[in-house]
Amino acid sequence: MVSPPSPGATAVKSKFVQIYEDFFKGLDPSAGNPNFWNMLFLVRVDVSFLESQFRERSLDELFALKDTINSVFYHCVEAMSETHPIRVINAMQTLSVIIREVVTKFESNNASNYDQMDILIGFEPAETVMPKLIQSICWIICEQPSMTLKRRAVRLCLVIATAKDNVSQNALLDYFMRCPSLFEAICHVLANGPQRNSDVGVDAVILLLILINYRKYEASVCNPYAMKLSVLDNELALNGLGQIINRVLQEFNRNYALKEYYRSSSQPSGGGIFASLANAMSNILIGDDKILDAYRVNDALLCALYEGVHLNRNFVSVLTRNHSDDTSISFSSPEFNTPRSGNGANVQSVGGDQPSSDKDPSNILVSFFEYMSYILHDSKDAAKFANAKLCLIIVTCLVEDQYASTFLHDSSITFRVSLFQPQMRHKKLVEHSDKPVPLVVSLLDLLCCFLCSHMKKTLPFELHSQALAIVYRIVCHQKKNKIRLVGYNWKPLWEALIGFIKFLVNNDSYLRSICDHFYLALQAVGVFNLFITFGDTFLSDPTSYDQLYYELIRMYNVFDDLYALALQQVRGNGQGHESASRVIHALTNIRSITSHFNPKMQTFLDENSLSSLSSDQVLHIVRTNYDTLALRMQENLDQYERYNEKPARVHFFSTLMRSILHECRLGLPITNVEQKAILEEFATIT
Numbered sequence: 001m002v003s004p005p006s007p008g009a010t011a012v013k014s015k016f017v018q019i020y021e022d023f024f025k026g027l028d029p030s031a032g033n034p035n036f037w038n039m040l041f042l043v044r045v046d047v048s049f050l051e052s053q054f055r056e057r058s059l060d061e062l063f064a065l066k067d068t069i070n071s072v073f074y075h076c077v078e079a080m081s082e083t084h085p086i087r088v089i090n091a092m093q094t095l096s097v098i099i100r101e102v103v104t105k106f107e108s109n110n111a112s113n114y115d116q117m118d119i120l121i122g123f124e125p126a127e128t129v130m131p132k133l134i135q136s137i138c139w140i141i142c143e144q145p146s147m148t149l150k151r152r153a154v155r156l157c158l159v160i161a162t163a164k165d166n167v168s169q170n171a172l173l174d175y176f177m178r179c180p181s182l183f184e185a186i187c188h189v190l191a192n193g194p195q196r197n198s199d200v201g202v203d204a205v206i207l208l209l210i211l212i213n214y215r216k217y218e219a220s221v222c223n224p225y226a227m228k229l230s231v232l233d234n235e236l237a238l239n240g241l242g243q244i245i246n247r248v249l250q251e252f253n254r255n256y257a258l259k260e261y262y263r264s265s266s267q268p269s270g271g272g273i274f275a276s277l278a279n280a281m282s283n284i285l286i287g288d289d290k291i292l293d294a295y296r297v298n299d300a301l302l303c304a305l306y307e308g309v310h311l312n313r314n315f316v317s318v319l320t321r322n323h324s325d326d327t328s329i330s331f332s333s334p335e336f337n338t339p340r341s342g343n344g345a346n347v348q349s350v351g352g353d354q355p356s357s358d359k360d361p362s363n364i365l366v367s368f369f370e371y372m373s374y375i376l377h378d379s380k381d382a383a384k385f386a387n388a389k390l391c392l393i394i395v396t397c398l399v400e401d402q403y404a405s406t407f408l409h410d411s412s413i414t415f416r417v418s419l420f421q422p423q424m425r426h427k428k429l430v431e432h433s434d435k436p437v438p439l440v441v442s443l444l445d446l447l448c449c450f451l452c453s454h455m456k457k458t459l460p461f462e463l464h465s466q467a468l469a470i471v472y473r474i475v476c477h478q479k480k481n482k483i484r485l486v487g488y489n490w491k492p493l494w495e496a497l498i499g500f501i502k503f504l505v506n507n508d509s510y511l512r513s514i515c516d517h518f519y520l521a522l523q524a525v526g527v528f529n530l531f532i533t534f535g536d537t538f539l540s541d542p543t544s545y546d547q548l549y550y551e552l553i554r555m556y557n558v559f560d561d562l563y564a565l566a567l568q569q570v571r572g573n574g575q576g577h578e579s580a581s582r583v584i585h586a587l588t589n590i591r592s593i594t595s596h597f598n599p600k601m602q603t604f605l606d607e608n609s610l611s612s613l614s615s616d617q618v619l620h621i622v623r624t625n626y627d628t629l630a631l632r633m634q635e636n637l638d639q640y641e642r643y644n645e646k647p648a649r650v651h652f653f654s655t656l657m658r659s660i661l662h663e664c665r666l667g668l669p670i671t672n673v674e675q676k677a678i679l680e681e682f683a684t685i686t
Helices: 015-024 036-040 047-055 059-064 066-080 085-108 113-120 123-143 147-161 173-178 182-191 199-212 224-230 235-265 273-285 288-311 313-319 364-377 382-400 402-409 439-453 461-481 491-506 517-538 542-554 556-572 577-586 588-608 615-624 650-666 673-684
Strands: none
Touching (some): 015 047, 066 123, 147 182, 173 199, 173 224, 182 199, 182 224, 182 235, 235 288, 288 650, 402 461, 491 556, 517 542, 517 577, 517 588, 542 588, 542 615
């Protein structure tokens, strides 16, 4: 019987630790042993030990070990081209640690990228070693049957791609630009069902996003990955990209809806033990940490959606397809069958992940609009604000695209979109139909709800400006194509716009110090001018046009107050002078309407000895006095400046990419579990 070691006994060192201790002492344990490297990569990698060896040494000490590090790097790349899976996985793990730790050391010392390349590979060897590394990665992704090897190969690329927060300063990515064959490997993952439905698919999309953004704004650089994506017509790959994004958005939507359902259940009248239990269940099943982690993943996936919409015309057609039959999401939570939470969001069966014939038709845009309804509600901190801003930029690109806009308005293609609406004590919720409707109806309801629910002194004015610009583009498309949304009630949108203008006027003294609120008012008034000038070409019936005039007349004091405020600003020649001047001009027709009809109504009151008018009487006065109303035709009213990423959005996307790279690097584990997974996989592969 073997006795246990005494407390003071020295622990037995693993073979891996013994070898790398010699390496970091400057010794060469491979000398005189031709099978050394073959044997080394069969030894299980001790990730923690290897990381500690780099972290304990200064940059000067690493420079002294340059030849050793170069040799290990070279032999790792050589091992990756072998067929033995254990050697391949260990070589990739070793490379991942070396690259991450060396680049991190250089970052912390603000050292040169060129010296970093010298320590890792050597200047001259890099010209042959890096292309071979990329070739081996592509071979593993496309040819190897093991999902574990594919996952580690993609994550090795992510380790390289996320090595620096500024993607354009990552010298290693320059070799990926010279060898753009990795694009085809990524497309292979996107087009392959089992791969795209695993975490390999999500990792591949994030990798593609990072490669596209390498030196994106440098005029002298032609990014081959951006070029290849812009002309990609591989239907399977594009559809796969859409499915991955759709799957992630659906998972977030279900988790958030379930969280909101439990949150509302935990606040019943009277509280008590049931409220506590419901709240505890919410935190256990769908904790806040899980939601926050999802935001980080969604930033990258939404950026990929943006790049797809922005760069590739073929990808827009993917957004119009039904994905209800090809999207599966697996959850480990038990089933909760709750038809609808109190806030209007559907809480679907979390355990029921298999598609069924009675499911409503769905596609990426349905998931995306539902996602937006959560994000626009919850955009308080900087990260969530950026996420909401990105969503609105994507929608802007969509509504400017003729094909996408036509699809959104197609009355023969309808979807049931479950929009989240926050409970508001002081305002009535915007009513959203539970019936399938054209997607543009859901989008208008979503934007209307946002405008109504975010009138506060901490005004997210950038989001409001984007939301108003989207509404403007939608109305312009309807005017241009004479599209009538039959049965759609425009009144909530008009009320939301008037309420927003009233908020801007009432909070003038505070808002003028944080934003150009006259420009926001100008955008809202511009939407009204479209309705006034062209409403007869796209409003569903004459009654809607009459109702528009009724709302303008009913709330005439709001527009009069805005006019007086803008006039005061122009006379004072202060900040916002130009926007205020444009507001005065934009209000011309609205003021003509109110000044024309208000005397008519007063005359009607006097003639009939009435103290007030009913809505029907006001509408009658409007209908019978159109012929004497004189309006001014405003030039280029249905024209707008199309979205352009450069230069207006360069800072936003650069900052967002830094955040994505940082979060991705923190979320990339380099662990020892993969060797076990490889053994289990190859025990079943025949």
